[in-house]
Amino acid sequence: MAGKRTGPNLSKIAEALGVSSATVSNALSGKGRVSADLVKKIRKKAGEMGYVPSRAGRALRTGRSGVLGLVLPDIGNPLFPQIAQAMERAAATNDYGVLIADSRDDVTTQTDAIGRLIERGVDGLIVIPRRGTRIGTVGCPVAMIDTPSTPGNTVSADHWQAGEQIARHLMELGHKNILLLGNDPASNVQNDRIGGMKAAFKRDISCQTLWLQPLLRKGGTAASLNLSERISQGVSAIATVSDLLALRVLTELQTAGFQVPTQVSVTGFDDLIFSPVISPALTTVRMNMSQIANIAVAALIDEINGNRDPKPKTSLQKKRTVPDTVMADTSRVPMELIIRSSTGPAPFDQTPHSNGETL
Amino acid sequence: MAGKRTGPNLSKIAEALGVSSATVSNALSGKGRVSADLVKKIRKKAGEMGYVPSRAGRALRTGRSGVLGLVLPDIGNPLFPQIAQAMERAAATNDYGVLIADSRDDVTTQTDAIGRLIERGVDGLIVIPRRGTRIGTVGCPVAMIDTPSTPGNTVSADHWQAGEQIARHLMELGHKNILLLGNDPASNVQNDRIGGMKAAFKRDISCQTLWLQPLLRKGGTAASLNLSERISQGVSAIATVSDLLALRVLTELQTAGFQVPTQVSVTGFDDLIFSPVISPALTTVRMNMSQIANIAVAALIDEINGNRDPKPKTSLQKKRTVPDTVMADTSRVPMELIIRSSTGPAPFDQTPHSNGETL
DNA sequence: CTGAAAGCGCTTACAG
DNA sequence: CTGAAAGCGCTTACAG
Numbered sequence: 001m002a003g004k005r006t007g008p009n010l011s012k013i014a015e016a017l018g019v020s021s022a023t024v025s026n027a028l029s030g031k032g033r034v035s036a037d038l039v040k041k042i043r044k045k046a047g048e049m050g051y052v053p054s055r056a057g058r059a060l061r062t063g064r065s066g067v068l069g070l071v072l073p074d075i076g077n078p079l080f081p082q083i084a085q086a087m088e089r090a091a092a093t094n095d096y097g098v099l100i101a102d103s104r105d106d107v108t109t110q111t112d113a114i115g116r117l118i119e120r121g122v123d124g125l126i127v128i129p130r131r132g133t134r135i136g137t138v139g140c141p142v143a144m145i146d147t148p149s150t151p152g153n154t155v156s157a158d159h160w161q162a163g164e165q166i167a168r169h170l171m172e173l174g175h176k177n178i179l180l181l182g183n184d185p186a187s188n189v190q191n192d193r194i195g196g197m198k199a200a201f202k203r204d205i206s207c208q209t210l211w212l213q214p215l216l217r218k219g220g221t222a223a224s225l226n227l228s229e230r231i232s233q234g235v236s237a238i239a240t241v242s243d244l245l246a247l248r249v250l251t252e253l254q255t256a257g258f259q260v261p262t263q264v265s266v267t268g269f270d271d272l273i274f275s276p277v278i279s280p281a282l283t284t285v286r287m288n289m290s291q292i293a294n295i296a297v298a299a300l301i302d303e304i305n306g307n308r309d310p311k312p313k314t315s316l317q318k319k320r321t322v323p324d325t326v327m328a329d330t331s332r333v334p335m336e337l338i339i340r341s342s343t344g345p346a347p348f349d350q351t352p353h354s355n356g357e358t359l
Numbered sequence: 360m361a362g363k364r365t366g367p368n369l370s371k372i373a374e375a376l377g378v379s380s381a382t383v384s385n386a387l388s389g390k391g392r393v394s395a396d397l398v399k400k401i402r403k404k405a406g407e408m409g410y411v412p413s414r415a416g417r418a419l420r421t422g423r424s425g426v427l428g429l430v431l432p433d434i435g436n437p438l439f440p441q442i443a444q445a446m447e448r449a450a451a452t453n454d455y456g457v458l459i460a461d462s463r464d465d466v467t468t469q470t471d472a473i474g475r476l477i478e479r480g481v482d483g484l485i486v487i488p489r490r491g492t493r494i495g496t497v498g499c500p501v502a503m504i505d506t507p508s509t510p511g512n513t514v515s516a517d518h519w520q521a522g523e524q525i526a527r528h529l530m531e532l533g534h535k536n537i538l539l540l541g542n543d544p545a546s547n548v549q550n551d552r553i554g555g556m557k558a559a560f561k562r563d564i565s566c567q568t569l570w571l572q573p574l575l576r577k578g579g580t581a582a583s584l585n586l587s588e589r590i591s592q593g594v595s596a597i598a599t600v601s602d603l604l605a606l607r608v609l610t611e612l613q614t615a616g617f618q619v620p621t622q623v624s625v626t627g628f629d630d631l632i633f634s635p636v637i638s639p640a641l642t643t644v645r646m647n648m649s650q651i652a653n654i655a656v657a658a659l660i661d662e663i664n665g666n667r668d669p670k671p672k673t674s675l676q677k678k679r680t681v682p683d684t685v686m687a688d689t690s691r692v693p694m695e696l697i698i699r700s701s702t703g704p705a706p707f708d709q710t711p712h713s714n715g716e717t718l
Numbered sequence: 719c720t721g722a723a724a725g726c727g728c729t730t731a732c733a734g
Numbered sequence: 735c736t737g738a739a740a741g742c743g744c745t746t747a748c749a750g
Contacts, residue, residue, distance in 0.1 A: 416727030
């Protein structure tokens with residue numbers, strides 16, 4: 001049952017119309033080598049017969065699979081749903097399919113995952129790189145979704161600018177002593193976010209940056225952050241690098257008896273699924289995933305088509321001089337600040353001990 | 360650059376060895392029609408030459424794409440990462456790829472998504488159905504991931520039994536007045552979870568079930584649940600139907616000044632990404648996704664192979680009498696209770712007003 | 719504007 | 735055990 005074509009093929013249509021299958025092919029693909037009348041007639045017939053082109057046949061002939069591969073460092077990433085959804089839509093709009101592969105947060109597995117995709121003949125690759133990974137030349141165009149500061153060819157949200165937005169929002173609320181909280185100091189994205197925040201702070205803002213993961217690695221717990229103490233020392237806002245981290249902080253503060261945002265404001269990044277529904281809802285910043293996906297997919301398709309070898313039938317392919325991963329342009333897409341109730345005015349009796357590192 | 364095979368093909372190997380490509384094919388596929396010596400020699404040569412079979416060629420010839428389609432009602436579903444990851448692994452292990460399609464929580468789009476996948480020639484479909492949807496015959500085997508109570512052919516976690524586990528856990532902690540909180544009363548999964556909990560409660564347990572979504576639809580807010588009031592009336596545990604709902608309740612309670620679990624216990628379902636890291640961490644129940652994925656993929660592959668038409672070359676396919684979606688068996692996989700700090704002993708001074716519906 | 723022919727790479731009866 | 739041949743469905747130079 002599986003497999004074995006059920007519907008008609010090109011020759012069936014050609015037969016039914018008394019024309020050649022070449023003509024049917026040309027008519028259907030709209031390359032314009034067929035008279036308008038014939039095109040219309042063929043299209044009509046194809047519709048009536050319920051013709052569905054065979055991807056396999058086309059793929060074998062053209063050497064293109066019509067499929068893009070999506071590689072994720074860790075599919076468990078809470079942003080993955082948004083990414084996958086956006087990519088699938090962008091691809092489908094361009095008549096491409098999306099094959100997935102996850103790499104379990106492991107460089108070796110990432111290589112495997114890419115290999116599996118390449119073997120399946122994907123025409124291009126979208127990769128959200130594991131931090132620190134450089135994708136070598138893989139034999140097909142690659143678009144990376146990361147940060148503009150990643151060396152290579154990327155489309156991404158403008159994490160830096162988003163950091164600035166968060167920072168300005170907090171400053172406008174009157175916060176002067178702010179704790180910046182990151183998770184992984186090796187992450188480009190997180191560094192950009194923190195960098196943007198720092199850059200936007202004025203001279204009179206006191207801020208300190210903490211990274212959670214190294215602390216945890218050294219056997220510490222989240223408690224080692226001493227949040228309560230810091231707040232009593234004057235911190236009135238905690239700006240984290242992700243909603244997950246913000247949620248962690250928020251619930252910890254609440255458990256410790258603090259009121260958010262009355263006593264402390266908390267911000268996140270990414271607008272994850274839970275962010276709008278928790279109490280208080282998270283002030284955060286959202287990326288326009290579909291825009292990013294559209295750019296990435298468009299860049300890929302451009303390259304798939306544009307860089308085609310001028311003499312496709314020559315047995316010796318001209319050695320490409322441009323690396324496969326070069327995208328037309330490194331694009332950065334602005335993020336959108338979403339103000340919700342986890343941020344509020346700085347408490348009035350704020351005592352700026354200014355014991356943090358000052359910018 | 361994209362497309363156009365780069366490596367050697369079967370004939371190249373055949374040529375290099377002075378044998379026929381048929382023999383190379385047979386040797387490589389291990390169908391056993393070739394002498395052991397030759398097989399070894401061919402395999403070696405193929406390895407040396409870096410031979411990678413062309414999926415397109417194979418697909419065209421066999422009518423099989425080697426790809427499974429994964430359809431999700433809403434890719435935004437927080438469980439999606441786990442599902443996708445598990446499916447991809449299970450498929451990859453069996454040398455299948457996974458093509459994704461989301462259906463934006465919309466029945467029409469679900470049909471479109473399935474259509475797109477079918478057009479791409481997937482050999483089988485894994486669908487997490489939108490609630491209430493029945494997938495018609497689509498021309499390829501379908502495995503549904505839902506609950507055993509869904510009419511049709513499903514693999515799933517045993518949500519009912521998981522509900523029982525949660526209920527027993529709460530009873531063991533001494534809770535006697537429990538609020539059951541669902542989101543969507545039309546969801547089979549949620550009804551199973553609630554049903555399981557109710558079934559496990561003993562006579563002396565007072566419990567009431569509330570559904571959030573209908574409330575919200577009627578313009579109510581989460582506040583309409585009157586959680587504080589219910590707690591003061593004796594509710595000592597709130598058992599929700601998902602971690603997302605549990606998180607919502609938890610943060611709301613915390614905001615209202617309640618201590619969890621000292622004053623109220625809260626439970627969820629699914630062990631979402633945030634569940635272990637919030638404070639208090641969520642007691643929940645986890646499904647073994649990879650097991651579910653393995654069963655689904657195995658069932659699909661079985662059907663793809665097993666139900667093959669006995670005479671593949673006959674132009675007239677024998678009409679199948681068995682619907683395509685029948686799976687070998689409806690399987691249910693047990694879920695695992697994960698006890699964390701959001702549940703604790705019932706408060707001592709519990710005053711069971713028993714104003715709820717009693718089982 | 720239209721058609722005949724070749725060929726993408728593979729697998730599978732079939733014959734030897 | 736091995737090979738010659740056909741054919742899956744498509745597209746693309748090429749010739750007319």
